[in-house]
Amino acid sequence: MDFLDEKCETLLxxxxxxxxxxxxxxxxTVIESSKITDPENEDTxxxxxxxxIGHRGLAEGDTSLLVGVSSADKSLRVYDADKNLLLTREHGHTEGISDMLRRPPSVPTDLRGQAMAYGRRQSMNQTSDFGSVVMATEQTCRMLRAYLKKLMGSKEELALDELEVELEKVVKAVREKKGTTAKAVTQNDADEPEPAKAKESF
Structure with a gap:
């Protein structure tokens, strides 16, 4: 367990x-209770x-992070503390993780006493309602994979026209973004000066 805020008014x-x-x-009083799930396979x-971590010293509007270790699947997981959304996870070792100490960087250990260091990506420090674009992209990919499994296994009659329209918009935006990025890389390569050729001596 840990306190959710600096004033220690809410316990998680x-x-x-x-x-x-x-x-x-x-x-x-219990304010809220929610089940922790993995969006890829819906396992609890x-x-x-x-x-x-993250509720001290961050700019206003930044999201606090809930970091947890699970000995069941030997993983370290990072959640959005406000929404309980899984942001990322890493599997530590062949042995289960026995404990975690909060210090920069966080260093969890396995049952053999082996330490593993995990650092926060710079993108996690960016202020956004959902997080950075990188984090939002990773979360969207996980949700889409989970949705695809449900969709392929469903026998219900579904109204999918609206979903198809939204997905087409996303695909179009992704292709435009990739095209813009590719052009920028090409332009940067073209702007780089060619290395000076050595003068030939006779």
Whole structure:
């Protein structure tokens, strides 16, 4: 468990039934309880150790990060603490992760005492309602993979016209973005001066 805010008014607790529960410290009232899931396979995950990072020293509007370790699948996971959305995960080792210490950088250890260091990407420090474009892209890809599995296994009659229109817009925007990036790279290569040729001596 860890405090969600600097004033220590809200406590974040990871429970054995695979939920993250927010508790008001003053009254002991449960504010919210939500199940932690993996959007790729919809499996629920029990977090053995959690910590909140990012709520100190960040600009107003930045998102706090919930970092947790799960001995079940030997992973370290990073969530958006406000929305409980999985941002990224890394599998530590062939052995389970036994604990995690919050310090820069965070250093979890496995059952053999082997330490593994994980650093925050610079993109995680950027202010945005959802996070950086890089993080949003990764999250969207995970959600689309999970949705595709559901869609292919569904036998229901679905109205997919609106989804098709939105996906076509996204594909068009992605292609335009890739084209713009490719042109910028080509232009930069063209602007670089050619190396001076050595003078031939006779």
């Amino acid at each position: 607790v990871s429970t054995m039934d695979r939920h993250i529960t927010k508790v008001e410290v003053a009254s002991g 995950v029990a977090l053995n150790r959690i910590a909140i």
